[in-house]
Amino acid sequence: MINKENYLALKEQLKKSSTTLVAVSKLQPIEKIKALYDLGERNFGENYVQELCNKQEELKELDVNWHFVGHLQSNKVKYIAPFIYLIQSVDSLKLLKEINKEAKKNNRTINCLLQVYIAKEETKYGLDENELAEILDFKKQGNLENINIKGLMGMASFIDNLKIVEQEFKYLKSIINQFPEFEILSMGMSGDFELAISCGSNMVRIGSSIFGARK
Numbered sequence: 001m002i003n004k005e006n007y008l009a010l011k012e013q014l015k016k017s018s019t020t021l022v023a024v025s026k027l028q029p030i031e032k033i034k035a036l037y038d039l040g041e042r043n044f045g046e047n048y049v050q051e052l053c054n055k056q057e058e059l060k061e062l063d064v065n066w067h068f069v070g071h072l073q074s075n076k077v078k079y080i081a082p083f084i085y086l087i088q089s090v091d092s093l094k095l096l097k098e099i100n101k102e103a104k105k106n107n108r109t110i111n112c113l114l115q116v117y118i119a120k121e122e123t124k125y126g127l128d129e130n131e132l133a134e135i136l137d138f139k140k141q142g143n144l145e146n147i148n149i150k151g152l153m154g155m156a157s158f159i160d161n162l163k164i165v166e167q168e169f170k171y172l173k174s175i176i177n178q179f180p181e182f183e184i185l186s187m188g189m190s191g192d193f194e195l196a197i198s199c200g201s202n203m204v205r206i207g208s209s210i211f212g213a214r215k
């Protein structure tokens, strides 16, 4: 069972700040995705390629926007390239080149976010500022013509100290401020999305507080 009350209250809350919700459905059964879809949700996020492809195949009659939010290996891009709506977790130029190649094969432009490393407390994936600059420079030179870079994504440290989490969010906000062309700042999960929004997020990725605990 999904938590319908939480979901509807959350949508109401997000509407006030024009924040987009991505319902992170990784490790959740297809029935729960359908239930949320029936309540009007269209944006779903997944972390694992095989699981995403199975779900997409099963739900291909529905107009779901599938977001990829997990660590993506270059050799798996080809499986999601035909249908993916937004790849939020681009963490290397090598990966972006592969996405561009597969996008071209599928005659598509694929929307991407660049994942920036902001957590100081943990080892997470993501680009540092130099790598980010390198990618944007490469794109500016006319490469990656089948990629649309829509903005940035970040994951804060998974800790109770909200002061540190806030610093991490503000750091990412300060980076995106340098790029007025970027529309999307994806930061915030079940435990920290309100803080993320107060720091400038306009897309939150929320799983457990809608779907319940994962398997």
Ligand SMILES: *Cc1c(COP(=O)(O)O)cnc(C)c1O
Residues within 6 Å of the ligand: 024, 026, 047, 069, 070, 155, 188, 189, 190, 191, 205, 206, 207, 208, 209
């Ligand atoms: C799992 C996951 C989420 C959702 O986490 P919850 O704590 O369940 O809301 C958000 N973003 C990413 C990248 C994730 O892997």
